[in-house]
Amino acid sequence: MLIVKRTSVKWCLCVGFALLVANAAAQKSYLKGYIVDIKGDTTRGWVREELPKSRKLQTCHFRGENSGVYADYSASQLKAYGYENGRSLVAISYRKDSLAAPKMIFMEYLVSSKLSLLRNKDAFFLFKSAQLYPLVTKDKEVQSQGRRYIKTTLVFQDVIHNLIKPECPDLLYRKSQMIKDELIDVVKAYNECIKSPYKVHLSSPIKSKNRLHFYVQAGFQQINLTLPTYGQKIDPTGTYFNVPYLATTDNRAYRLFIPAVGVEWRLSRITNRLSLLADVSIFQINNVLNFRFDNYNYQKDFIDGQISHAYTLTRINPAVKYHFNRNLWRFYGKVGAVFYSVKDESSNLTQAETSSINFLGDQRTTTTSNNEVINVSKKPFGLTAALGVDIPGLKHLGGFAELKTENMSIEFTSNPTGYYWKNTFSAVSFNLGVRF
Numbered sequence: 001m002l003i004v005k006r007t008s009v010k011w012c013l014c015v016g017f018a019l020l021v022a023n024a025a026a027q028k029s030y031l032k033g034y035i036v037d038i039k040g041d042t043t044r045g046w047v048r049e050e051l052p053k054s055r056k057l058q059t060c061h062f063r064g065e066n067s068g069v070y071a072d073y074s075a076s077q078l079k080a081y082g083y084e085n086g087r088s089l090v091a092i093s094y095r096k097d098s099l100a101a102p103k104m105i106f107m108e109y110l111v112s113s114k115l116s117l118l119r120n121k122d123a124f125f126l127f128k129s130a131q132l133y134p135l136v137t138k139d140k141e142v143q144s145q146g147r148r149y150i151k152t153t154l155v156f157q158d159v160i161h162n163l164i165k166p167e168c169p170d171l172l173y174r175k176s177q178m179i180k181d182e183l184i185d186v187v188k189a190y191n192e193c194i195k196s197p198y199k200v201h202l203s204s205p206i207k208s209k210n211r212l213h214f215y216v217q218a219g220f221q222q223i224n225l226t227l228p229t230y231g232q233k234i235d236p237t238g239t240y241f242n243v244p245y246l247a248t249t250d251n252r253a254y255r256l257f258i259p260a261v262g263v264e265w266r267l268s269r270i271t272n273r274l275s276l277l278a279d280v281s282i283f284q285i286n287n288v289l290n291f292r293f294d295n296y297n298y299q300k301d302f303i304d305g306q307i308s309h310a311y312t313l314t315r316i317n318p319a320v321k322y323h324f325n326r327n328l329w330r331f332y333g334k335v336g337a338v339f340y341s342v343k344d345e346s347s348n349l350t351q352a353e354t355s356s357i358n359f360l361g362d363q364r365t366t367t368t369s370n371n372e373v374i375n376v377s378k379k380p381f382g383l384t385a386a387l388g389v390d391i392p393g394l395k396h397l398g399g400f401a402e403l404k405t406e407n408m409s410i411e412f413t414s415n416p417t418g419y420y421w422k423n424t425f426s427a428v429s430f431n432l433g434v435r436f
Helices: 006-024 155-164 180-193
Strands: 030-037 042-048 060-064 070-073 078-083 088-094 103-112 115-120 123-128 131-135 137-144 147-154 211-233 243-266 274-294 302-323 330-351 354-357 363-366 374-376 381-391 398-414 420-435
Touching: 030 060, 042 078, 060 078, 088 115, 088 131, 103 180, 115 180, 123 155, 123 180, 131 155, 155 180, 211 274, 243 302, 243 420, 302 381, 330 398
Parallel strands: none
Antiparallel strands: 030 042, 030 078, 042 060, 060 070, 078 088, 088 103, 103 115, 115 123, 123 131, 137 147, 211 243, 211 420, 243 274, 274 302, 302 330, 330 381, 354 363, 374 398, 381 398, 398 420
8 A cells, every 4th residue: 555645755856956956067968989180090989069169169078988088189189070970070270360370270070072061150161172261251342333332242152163163064053142051062062073972960969769778787775664563462351361463563674685677768869868767676575573472460471472574576666867967977867666566475473382370270372373464565656766877888788876765655454453554665775787
């Protein structure tokens, strides 16, 4: 029987607030990528993701795939860098104006081939034979019908005409100002005309397909549980002479090693941060409680006994996981529900056989019993929350570690007395796992 208390709701709200604070402090995302050094050697690893046209693209924040060392590179230290999703940047010598000294900067590839199209912030450039051609507006002095005036023209029309028309005179393009997609189409058409292979680079990260992962995990779980035990039911008439009665409880703490298997569905089409997952685990709780019944009417009467509990529990834990960042070590928060199914349950009471004599000389005997006396709700339900981190691994194999808490209520009932005990079940666990 599930009992959801207000304290559990407050506990979940506190955890949710902590997750929001952690998300606000999250670091920048890192994606798989590469760098090309001055010698032309390529090193693969992880590159910090920045938005297109951002000034931060001028510094490449890189972590080696094997070394694990972070390093920052400027355009004077690299030939190029890029991401595995298709984005690529190249180091170019650029003079902002005729009075400025040339400076190495990173420009984003939109199309790479014999004739390439580059972008730096909102400005576009054609690149051919190691020569950079700005595609910008320019004011020209024009003389017509005996008068002079200033006319703003689009320089890229002249540049495109001079670079394209000599080799591809039949190639058509719009004579007015072009937008980015039209520039890309013109550069593609030219490279197709001269039969030069080309590549169109993405200007923003692509969203991969939803991915299904399986994982195994195991860890130690600390469970604090209040279990029912036995006291004495006293009746002056003697009708219930020394009858065991479910009237007391015993606090028990368990540290269990619990393995689990699960599946994780990453919703990459929606966001690269969100996942749905569920895992299943099976474990058993065993304990033995010793007790003594004392006949308060006749102080010489005692009954010793034991009660043993053994519950095989199957736990299903569906949850939602949210990654705070996309670094190599990806921190995440997880909230969900937990469902228990109790099988092969047993709770046996064993009393030692004893005899007693009262002051009238009557002899009474309590015999040994061994029967199931406690039942557990078959479908208890609870709430879970966890904080964890994904650990980078080899290729598609990765690990994770997480700290998880669990809170629920469960009801015990006894037969034949019908006594019940509502117990709050709490647990804390630390788990390590592998995802593949």
